[in-house]
Amino acid sequence: MNGIHDLGGMHGFGPINPEPNEPVFHAEWEKRAFGFFVTTAAATGFSVDEFRHAIENLPPAEYLETSYYEHWLHSFETLLARRGVVTKAELDARVAQLSQGGK
Amino acid sequence: MATTKPAPAESETAIRVRALESILVEKGLIDPKAIDALVDTFEHKVGPRNGAKVVAKAWVDPAYKQRLLTDATAAIKELGYSGMQGEDMLVVENTDTVHNVIVCTLCSCYPWPTLGLPPVWYKSAPYRARAVNDPRGVLKEFGTILPDDVEVRVWDTTAELRYLVLPQRPAGTEKLDEDALAALVTRDSMIGVTVL
Numbered sequence: 148m149n150g151i152h153d154l155g156g157m158h159g160f161g162p163i164n165p166e167p168n169e170p171v172f173h174a175e176w177e178k179r180a181f182g183f184f185v186t187t188a189a190a191t192g193f194s195v196d197e198f199r200h201a202i203e204n205l206p207p208a209e210y211l212e213t214s215y216y217e218h219w220l221h222s223f224e225t226l227l228a229r230r231g232v233v234t235k236a237e238l239d240a241r242v243a244q245l246s247q248g249g250k
Numbered sequence: 251m252a253t254t255k256p257a258p259a260e261s262e263t264a265i266r267v268r269a270l271e272s273i274l275v276e277k278g279l280i281d282p283k284a285i286d287a288l289v290d291t292f293e294h295k296v297g298p299r300n301g302a303k304v305v306a307k308a309w310v311d312p313a314y315k316q317r318l319l320t321d322a323t324a325a326i327k328e329l330g331y332s333g334m335q336g337e338d339m340l341v342v343e344n345t346d347t348v349h350n351v352i353v354c355t356l357c358s359c360y361p362w363p364t365l366g367l368p369p370v371w372y373k374s375a376p377y378r379a380r381a382v383n384d385p386r387g388v389l390k391e392f393g394t395i396l397p398d399d400v401e402v403r404v405w406d407t408t409a410e411l412r413y414l415v416l417p418q419r420p421a422g423t424e425k426l427d428e429d430a431l432a433a434l435v436t437r438d439s440m441i442g443v444t445v446l
Contacts, residue, residue, distance in 0.1 A: 155355030155406065156383045160376040163391050165438075169369050171293045176264035179271055181292070181367075182285025185334070190279040195409060199357060215358065215373045217263055223270065233273050241269035242262075 151207035180216045183223050193226045201225040297366035300331045301414055302435035304341075304364060306428045309419045319343060322414065326364060336363035336412055342405060343416040344445070349400050350415045351389070351442035353381035354407040361412035365437060372441065382406065392443040415442040 154160075172178045188198070201222035202210075210218070227233040260268075274280045304326055308315040318325040322339040326332065339361060342350040354360065355378045360368040371377050381388050385402045389395070396402065405413045417439040423431060438444040 152356055154375055154378040155353075155381075157375075157379040160374075160379050163371050163374070163376045163380075163388065165369065165371040165392070171297075171367055172289070173370075174261075174264065176261070176267040178289040178293075179267050179285060182288045183267075183270070183274075183280070185288055186280040186284050187274065190274075199409070202357070211375060215370065220263065220267060220270070227270075227274075232277070232279065233270065237273060238266070238269055241273055242266055245265050245269050245272075 150203050151205075151210045152203045177216045180219050180223075184219065187223060187227065191227065191230055191232055193230075197226060198222050292362075292367050296363060298364075298435075298437035298440060299432070300329075300366075301361070301364035301437070301440045302432040303329055303428075304331070304414070305416055305435045305440065306432035308341075308416055309431055310428050315416075318416070326414075331363040333363050335359070336361050338411050339364075339414060340405075340411060341414050341416050342403065342442075344418045344442070346418075347400060348403060349396055349442065349445070350403050350405060350413075351381060351385055352405045352407055352413040352415060353378060355379075355382055356406075356408075359407040359409055359412060361414050364414055365440060369437075389443060392438060394444050396445075415440050417442075417446050420446045 202218045228235050308318050318341050322341040326339055344350055358368055358373040382404055385404050407413055439446050
């Protein structure tokens with residue numbers, strides 16, 4: 148599939164800027180998102196190909212503007228909703244609850 | 251009125267991840283301790299020190315090096331490194347005439363058992379875009395300038411096949427043992443963006 152993920156050879160992205168002494172994760176939420184991959188794949192049966200396909204289907208501008216583990220989060224949300232395991236409404240409701248200080 | 255100071259603002263993404271985890275746990279689909287264990291493994295146990303041991307052994311043991319270049323998956327497994335995102339490995343050797351670099355233009359494929367999780371720059375657009383059409387320019391950004399007569403080979407990793415660069419052993423290390431040699435081997439040299 149042709150898409151924004153197919154970055155090889157594109158121009159204009161600027162310098163690479165490697166981070167010195169980079170930590171494995173940059174935030175607590177990245178650790179949790181990383182851990183979802185193996186655990187939710189085992190629980191719901193999605194394959195790595197389906198997981199990646201969901202990332203590749205991000206809108207191109209969003210793909211470039213969001214971070215790696217944000218791509219993963221998008222894929223988890225997509226695949227879990229597709230299977231009816233966690234609907235968007237259900238997740239949005241929980242997000243609203245937590246945003247208001249709920250536990 | 252609240253009398254306690256508000257906690258530092260949690261990002262929308264962080265809240266969303268917390269929300270998703272809480273739902274998945276409530277439904278009995280995932281165990282938070284399993285996530286803790288995965289994070290601990292990739293933060294503390296699996297990383298480029300594994301790959302460095304493979305490289306050092308190849309430098310001191312010609313028979314091992316031969317096995318590594320012939321069947322990398324099996325040779326790496328001899329040292330106990332195998333599994334997820336390292337199921338099928340190919341080791342590419344740097345020589346006086348050939349320098350190898352690995353990339354994953356489509357995403358982030360990387361040999362987890364030998365190098366751990368990839369750094370952000372490896373997964374980012376600038377590296378993925380440019381490694382294949384301006385490799386010498388990319389290498390220069392990492393401070394690596396190769397003679398013009400050295401051929402640069404760029405290997406585009408796939409979901410199925412992962413690469414590891416076997417760097418050249420630095421001059422003047424003849425008296426070092428395997429452990430001391432392993433300590434010299436960096437992650438970036440095994441990606442191929444630097445030389446030792």
